Amino acid sequence: MTSIGLPHFLIVGAALFALGMVTVVTRRNAVGILMGVELILNAANVNFIAFNHYVAAPGSLTGQVFSIFVIVLAAAEAAIGLAIVLAIYQTFKTIDVQETDLLKE
Amino acid sequence: MANSSNLRAWLVRLGVLALGLFGIVAVAALHRFAHLGIGLTLGLEYVAVTCVVWGLNAFVFRRLPLSGLTLLVFSAAVFGVLFLVAYFVGAVLGPFLIDSAGRFIGLVHLVDLVFYLFAVMTVAGAAGCAFSRNIIYSAWSLLFAFMGVAGLYVFLGADFPAVAQVLIYIGGILVLILFAIMLTKQIGGDPKLTNAHLGLPVGAALAVITAGTLTYMAVMAPWKIEPVQSYAPVSAGLGIAFLTEYLLPFEVASVVLLAALVGAVIIARKEIKETQDTVLES
Numbered sequence: 001m002t003s004i005g006l007p008h009f010l011i012v013g014a015a016l017f018a019l020g021m022v023t024v025v026t027r028r029n030a031v032g033i034l035m036g037v038e039l040i041l042n043a044a045n046v047n048f049i050a051f052n053h054y055v056a057a058p059g060s061l062t063g064q065v066f067s068i069f070v071i072v073l074a075a076a077e078a079a080i081g082l083a084i085v086l087a088i089y090q091t092f093k094t095i096d097v098q099e100t101d102l103l104k105e
Numbered sequence: 106m107a108n109s110s111n112l113r114a115w116l117v118r119l120g121v122l123a124l125g126l127f128g129i130v131a132v133a134a135l136h137r138f139a140h141l142g143i144g145l146t147l148g149l150e151y152v153a154v155t156c157v158v159w160g161l162n163a164f165v166f167r168r169l170p171l172s173g174l175t176l177l178v179f180s181a182a183v184f185g186v187l188f189l190v191a192y193f194v195g196a197v198l199g200p201f202l203i204d205s206a207g208r209f210i211g212l213v214h215l216v217d218l219v220f221y222l223f224a225v226m227t228v229a230g231a232a233g234c235a236f237s238r239n240i241i242y243s244a245w246s247l248l249f250a251f252m253g254v255a256g257l258y259v260f261l262g263a264d265f266p267a268v269a270q271v272l273i274y275i276g277g278i279l280v281l282i283l284f285a286i287m288l289t290k291q292i293g294g295d296p297k298l299t300n301a302h303l304g305l306p307v308g309a310a311l312a313v314i315t316a317g318t319l320t321y322m323a324v325m326a327p328w329k330i331e332p333v334q335s336y337a338p339v340s341a342g343l344g345i346a347f348l349t350e351y352l353l354p355f356e357v358a359s360v361v362l363l364a365a366l367v368g369a370v371i372i373a374r375k376e377i378k379e380t381q382d383t384v385l386e387s
Contacts, residue, residue: 004216004217004220006328006330007323011319016227016231022311022312026307034285035282036235045254045270049257050261054330054331055330065346068269068347071273072361074273075278075362076364076365078281079365080368080369082281082284084372086289086373
């Protein structure tokens with residue numbers, strides 16, 4: 001009998017989400033902001049899989065299916081986001097989000 | 106000649122050092138198991154410690170001129186200190202440590218320890234990502250966060266998402282992030298300022314409020330916990346679910362990935378020359 005339960009995983013997810021949000025809010029480097037987004041998506045995934053394990057009916061895999069979709073969308077988001085960062089860098093020669101405030105040169 | 110005699114003296118010192126160390130252990134064992142008298146034990150230990158000090162004199166504290174009476178006094182002092190330490194460890198600290206370790210092992214399960222290992226790894230990695238000044242260090246901290254999350258997935262009986270996490274996040278996204286960092290040359294110049302952040306007090310307050318609220322909700326909400334949790338392999342079930350119940354989202358995800366692939370290539374490609382644009386327009 002182990003004492004680890006659903007709240008333990010939810011607390012880890014909450015900590016991940018909070019730290020990811022701090023990263024998104026306080027960074028000025030665009031790549032750093034994308035890292036924060038990845039942390040937030042991971043927090044959501046931890047919650048999905050924890051709920052699937054502890055709350056869903058036995059044999060149900062809905063939470064894990066959602067987590068796989070989240071991972072797929074995170075991969076797409078990272079590819080597009082980093083491509084945009086590279087395009088911004090080619091245009092402005094910086095990826096500081098405080099200075100890249102124009103849509104055109 | 107001087108060299109070889111130096112070498113011989115060095116070897117003699119080394120031999121005496123080894124002999125002294127062996128003597129310390131052997132006399133202690135004799136006292137413990139063969140009931141050697143306490144006076145004889147202390148005397149032999151003193152001789153052994155003197156041997157160790159004389160041997161060590163060639164290596165560690167070479168500056169100390171230890172010879173004759175000085176050596177005896179110094180080794181007596183060392184012997185006293187060692188005796189006090191050994192007495193403390195044997196009579197006070199040892200039983201206390203064994204006792205508390207027994208209680209700790211009785212109190213904590215190995216499974217819990219594994220969970221806490223992964224949880225600490227995850228949160229520490231995320232914190233390193235959030236608060237590091239250098240963006241390269243942020244990326245490497247992210248590695249630990251992703252690996253900890255994969256461990257948590259295994260802990261929750263989700264083997265396929267754990268492997269997908271390692272393959273896609275660590276093998277794909279993290280490498281992509283490192284590529285982006287290096288392609289944007291943000292590590293040139295002052296590496297400390299490549300990841301500058303503003304409003305850290307505001308960010309910390311935000312983190313505390315968010316994590317506090319979510320933790321409060323996680324602990325206080327009356328979740329309907331299923332009594333039995335399954336740890337069966339999930340890959341087959343996931344495959345069936347993707348091709349029956351979730352077929353449409355699965356196909357849409359494929360289209361999304363294709364669009365992302367093409368879009369990333371188009372967005373990140375080099376700028377088209379101005380002349381070509383004008384040629385096309387005219």
